[in-house]
Amino acid sequence: MRDPARHDFRALGTGCVVLVTDPTRLQPAVGEVRAELADVDMAASRFRPDSELELVNHSAGTAVGVSPLLVDAVLVALRAAELTDGDVDPTVGEAMQVLGYDRDFGHLPTDGEAVATLVRVPGWQKVEVDRRRGTVRVPSGVRLDLGATAKALAADRAATRAAAVAGCGVLVSLGGDLAVAGPPPRRGWEVRVTDDHAAGPDAEGQTVLVQSGGLATSSTTVRRWAWGGEELHHVLDPRTGRPAEVVWRTVSVAAASCVDANIASTAAIIRGNAAPAWLESLGLPARLVLPEGSVVRVGGWPAEEAA
Amino acid sequence: MTPDPIARRDAGLRRISAITKGAVAGGLALTGAVSVLAARSFSGTSTAATQSTTQSTTQSTTQSTTQSTTATTKATTATTEQQTLQAPSYSVRSSSGSGRVSSGGS
Numbered sequence: 457m458r459d460p461a462r463h464d465f466r467a468l469g470t471g472c473v474v475l476v477t478d479p480t481r482l483q484p485a486v487g488e489v490r491a492e493l494a495d496v497d498m499a500a501s502r503f504r505p506d507s508e509l510e511l512v513n514h515s516a517g518t519a520v521g522v523s524p525l526l527v528d529a530v531l532v533a534l535r536a537a538e539l540t541d542g543d544v545d546p547t548v549g550e551a552m553q554v555l556g557y558d559r560d561f562g563h564l565p566t567d568g569e570a571v572a573t574l575v576r577v578p579g580w581q582k583v584e585v586d587r588r589r590g591t592v593r594v595p596s597g598v599r600l601d602l603g604a605t606a607k608a609l610a611a612d613r614a615a616t617r618a619a620a621v622a623g624c625g626v627l628v629s630l631g632g633d634l635a636v637a638g639p640p641p642r643r644g645w646e647v648r649v650t651d652d653h654a655a656g657p658d659a660e661g662q663t664v665l666v667q668s669g670g671l672a673t674s675s676t677t678v679r680r681w682a683w684g685g686e687e688l689h690h691v692l693d694p695r696t697g698r699p700a701e702v703v704w705r706t707v708s709v710a711a712a713s714c715v716d717a718n719i720a721s722t723a724a725i726i727r728g729n730a731a732p733a734w735l736e737s738l739g740l741p742a743r744l745v746l747p748e749g750s751v752v753r754v755g756g757w758p759a760e761e762a763a
Numbered sequence: 764m765t766p767d768p769i770a771r772r773d774a775g776l777r778r779i780s781a782i783t784k785g786a787v788a789g790g791l792a793l794t795g796a797v798s799v800l801a802a803r804s805f806s807g808t809s810t811a812a813t814q815s816t817t818q819s820t821t822q823s824t825t826q827s828t829t830q831s832t833t834a835t836t837k838a839t840t841a842t843t844e845q846q847t848l849q850a851p852s853y854s855v856r857s858s859s860g861s862g863r864v865s866s867g868g869s
Binding site: 460462473475535539627629630631632633634643645646648649652655656657658663665667671672674675676706710711716719720738739740741757759761 | 850
């Protein structure tokens with residue numbers, strides 16, 4: 457079997473990688489991935505004033521007719537909230553805004569005024585979705601931020617769509633959250649698990665073989681910004697409206713889909729010390745890295761192989 | 764008074780006709796009811812059926828789009844309806860290689 461072919465580009469404010477098992481099918485696969493990501497961006501971006509999500513956010517109190525894609529994206533986000541008892545909550549949008557994360561990360565200013573007031577996260581239960589009518593309604597004062605799950609959903613959908621058209625195995629990585637579909641390479645997809653998805657293949661970490669579903673990593677070491685002299689990161693604890701306390705610097709989880717892997721890795725960062733037992737109870741293979749670098753493995757995550 | 768034999772015959776034929784119509788209507792109603800019960804008891808795979816019908820009647824470009832849309836819709840629907848986070852269907856294994864792609868924070 458030939459080596460997988462690779463294509464890199466930027467989408468949804470992050471780096472995107474497409475790998476295919478059949479190099480002759482790279483272009484059709486990339487075309488499908490680009491099309492899917494454009495659809496997701498138009499539907500669910502918090503940073504595009506013309507996105508459907510922003511229309512919903514600016515129509516608080518009113519049921520807004522939206523595309524089936526945004527309905528699905530909101531339902532996925534609400535499922536994430538339900539399955540994590542609110543640890544991964546899409547109603548953190550206003551808190552993100554107050555903390556200064558109000559535009560594409562690459563365009564954030566280097567600093568801003570100190571955060572004077574904390575924003576209480578309203579809670580996902582207040583969001584109403586009518587799948588049959590295709591409407592979403594948020595109450596006044598609520599802003600949705602689907603960032604935690606929409607990117608993972610986009611990876612799942614793009615990989616599935618690309619594999620169906622290309623007729624071969626496809627891996628799609630969006631900022632390090634990856635989904636695979638179709639027949640994998642003989643040994644599986646070789647993935648380097650590390651702190652920063654943009655780090656090279658030899659960065660500190662571990663290489664694992666992925667056969668199906670998804671793998672996601674959440675980290676407090678990247679996407680950090682300073683605001684009012686305080687250094688912040690993007691994983692918010694909905695109970696405080698502030699960045700989660702750093703117990704783990706990085707958590708990687710393998711699951712049946714990229715969405716489930718992302719939900720688990722994000723929630724694990726927020727759950728802190730309770731995360732290993734929670735992941736173990738779900739049977740999710742996970743690798744958790746403490747700030748000083750030592751590693752905790754649960755759910756059947758393999759030990760490192762000597763190089 | 765003895766009824767006219769022809770009138771008796773006509774009355775008999777009308778009764779037979781009514782019984783026949785009733786039997787046909789009852790049979791149809793029973794068939795419908797059994798069909799509904801069977802459909803509810805043994806749910807089908809309408810997506811696959813639709814997909815295969817589409818595959819046999821469209822050109823390759825349309826076929827690919829239909830396949831990808833159907834596959835994507837099925838995958839997303841499954842994701843929104845699962846009641847627990849789903850573990851992978853394989854055992855994650857380690858490798859001594861350097862990896863073709865990185866999973867990390869972004």
